[in-house]
Amino acid sequence: MTDAVVPKISVRGLCKSFGRNRVLDGIDIDCATGESIVIIGGSGTGKSVLVKCILGLLHPEAGSIRIDGVETVGLRRAARERLMQKFGMLFQGSALFDSLRVWENVAFGLVQGRGMERQAAKKVALAKLAAVGLGPEVSELRPAELSGGMQKRVALARAIAAEPEIIFFDEPTTGLDPIMADVINDLIVKCVREVGTTAVSITHDMVSARKIADRIAMLHGGHIVWHGLTAEIDHSGDLFVDQFINGRAEGPIQMQIRAV
Amino acid sequence: MLRFLAAIGAVFLGFLAATGRLVTFAGLALATVLTPPYYFRALLRETINIGYFSLPVVGLTALFTGMVLALQSYTGFSRFSAEGAVATVVVLSMTRELGPVISALMVAGRVGAAIAAEIGTMRVTDQIDALTTLSTDPLRYLVLPRLIAGFLSLPILVLVADIIGVFGGYFVAIYRFGFNPEAYLNRTQQYLEMSDVVSGLVKAAVFGFIVALMGCYHGYYSRGGAQGVGHATTHAVVSASVMILVFDYVITAAFFGR
Numbered sequence: 001m002t003d004a005v006v007p008k009i010s011v012r013g014l015c016k017s018f019g020r021n022r023v024l025d026g027i028d029i030d031c032a033t034g035e036s037i038v039i040i041g042g043s044g045t046g047k048s049v050l051v052k053c054i055l056g057l058l059h060p061e062a063g064s065i066r067i068d069g070v071e072t073v074g075l076r077r078a079a080r081e082r083l084m085q086k087f088g089m090l091f092q093g094s095a096l097f098d099s100l101r102v103w104e105n106v107a108f109g110l111v112q113g114r115g116m117e118r119q120a121a122k123k124v125a126l127a128k129l130a131a132v133g134l135g136p137e138v139s140e141l142r143p144a145e146l147s148g149g150m151q152k153r154v155a156l157a158r159a160i161a162a163e164p165e166i167i168f169f170d171e172p173t174t175g176l177d178p179i180m181a182d183v184i185n186d187l188i189v190k191c192v193r194e195v196g197t198t199a200v201s202i203t204h205d206m207v208s209a210r211k212i213a214d215r216i217a218m219l220h221g222g223h224i225v226w227h228g229l230t231a232e233i234d235h236s237g238d239l240f241v242d243q244f245i246n247g248r249a250e251g252p253i254q255m256q257i258r259a260v
Numbered sequence: 261m262l263r264f265l266a267a268i269g270a271v272f273l274g275f276l277a278a279t280g281r282l283v284t285f286a287g288l289a290l291a292t293v294l295t296p297p298y299y300f301r302a303l304l305r306e307t308i309n310i311g312y313f314s315l316p317v318v319g320l321t322a323l324f325t326g327m328v329l330a331l332q333s334y335t336g337f338s339r340f341s342a343e344g345a346v347a348t349v350v351v352l353s354m355t356r357e358l359g360p361v362i363s364a365l366m367v368a369g370r371v372g373a374a375i376a377a378e379i380g381t382m383r384v385t386d387q388i389d390a391l392t393t394l395s396t397d398p399l400r401y402l403v404l405p406r407l408i409a410g411f412l413s414l415p416i417l418v419l420v421a422d423i424i425g426v427f428g429g430y431f432v433a434i435y436r437f438g439f440n441p442e443a444y445l446n447r448t449q450q451y452l453e454m455s456d457v458v459s460g461l462v463k464a465a466v467f468g469f470i471v472a473l474m475g476c477y478h479g480y481y482s483r484g485g486a487q488g489v490g491h492a493t494t495h496a497v498v499s500a501s502v503m504i505l506v507f508d509y510v511i512t513a514a515f516f517g518r
Binding site for chain 1: 295297299381382385386387389390392393394395396397401
């Protein structure tokens with residue numbers, strides 16, 4: 001087997017339950033090196049759970065997760081810490097550390113995770129902040145002093161600071177105005193295209209999905225119900241996908257609502 | 261009847277499971293001390309937070325505890341013409357018992373709650389997951405420095421509390437009841453043994469560890485947003501306070517139970 005055919009991420013038969021609720025029920029999905037894949041699906045369908053399982057933040061009951069062909073389910077702590085150096089993650093709520101200044105947030109993985117000198121890490125942090133359109137005047141502020149859009153950009157700078165091989169984006173444009181959402185989308189595309197990073201994103205935002213994805217997969221009922229190229233999604237022939245991308249209340253996906 | 265027994269059994273099993281989780285959590289956190297990296301900056305910050313910033317509240321509490329102790333023991337002992345024992349009662353009570361226990365309870369309220377709230381907020385806002393994705397073990401970075409800082413800071417705080425408490429008693433005895441200062445200090449020294457102070461400091465180290473552990477544990481496993489953080493904070497303070505009193509008995513029995 002050569003590197004060319006080994007997917008960067010390969011998930012097979014992944015199952016994860018919370019109590020009696022089986023959220024993921026035999027997920028199979030691959031992501032090639034340098035590819036940007038977007039996972040879409042309704043709220044509560046397990047998109048974040050899938051990403052957290054790949055990251056090792058949640059432990060699946062069954063299935064296999066391979067990164068560069070190496071099994072990662074059940075890795076011991078030290079091996080997991082080494083594996084984490086391949087990953088970057090942009091959290092939905094940014095998850096910036098309140099007690100640290102902006103540049104310290106961006107440099108955190110370099111200083112604490114990789115033992116880089118603080119001054120060297122600060123230079124990298126300032127460069128990454130510049131790459132997401134934030135000047136050095138922002139670097140000394142605390143996260144609470146920034147707007148939501150700026151926090152998202154700082155979180156993006158933190159995710160790319162160590163130049164990881166794989167970046168996960170959890171709802172990167174949720175809660176942002178359309179212009180700021182497009183700025184974030186552009187930054188994600190830039191990361192993936194220019195640096196060659198493999199990207200796995202979760203979103204409800206179809207504008208964002210169309211812009212950042214090479215391939216789209218739809219998660220529903222614990223399964224991947226459809227996956228294909230972004231250009232094919234409008235002609236998928238899948239009723240779930242059609243209902244979701246057109247935002248229709250009528251269709252096979254039924255929301256649990258009670259009459260008032 | 262069976263249902264009643266089952267309920268008792270469920271509570272007992274729940275207690276054992278919770279104890280197991282707590283011991284496992286502490287063990288995993290302490291095991292990180294065996295390998296680098298070490299976060300000395302975090303340790304210094306937590307030592308200042310737990311130790312230095314607790315000095316005013318602990319000092320004030322110790323002062324009034326010593327004063328009340330002198331007041332109470334004088335009014336009690338004067339009935340038997342045993343006022344001379346006031347100095348001994350104050351110094352032994354402070355060093356063996358009240359210094360460590362009162363200081364630890366104060367620190368549990370001030371620091372245990374703050375630790376649980378801070379780590380709990382980090383948990384519900386994904387900051388702990390973010391640490392993991394940044395190749396940083398949360399137990400090593402968040403928990404271990406607090407456990408060590410609690411363990412090291414409390415004995416120093418208690419030593420200060422003991423001194424302030426004894427002088428609180430001294431002031432009441434001298435200025436309110438007209439004791440001879442030299443005689444009072446002589447009496448204080450005469451019956452104080454090293455084991456009295458050491459037992460208090462051992463208690464303090466254990467209590468400091470307990471306060472930090474309960475704050476970290478409840479914060480680390482908090483769930484459900486602001487309400488979950490609130491529960492974590494309450495549980496951290498209540499469980500630390502109860503464990504302080506339980507371990508106070510255990511350590512006292514170990515030192516003086518012969």
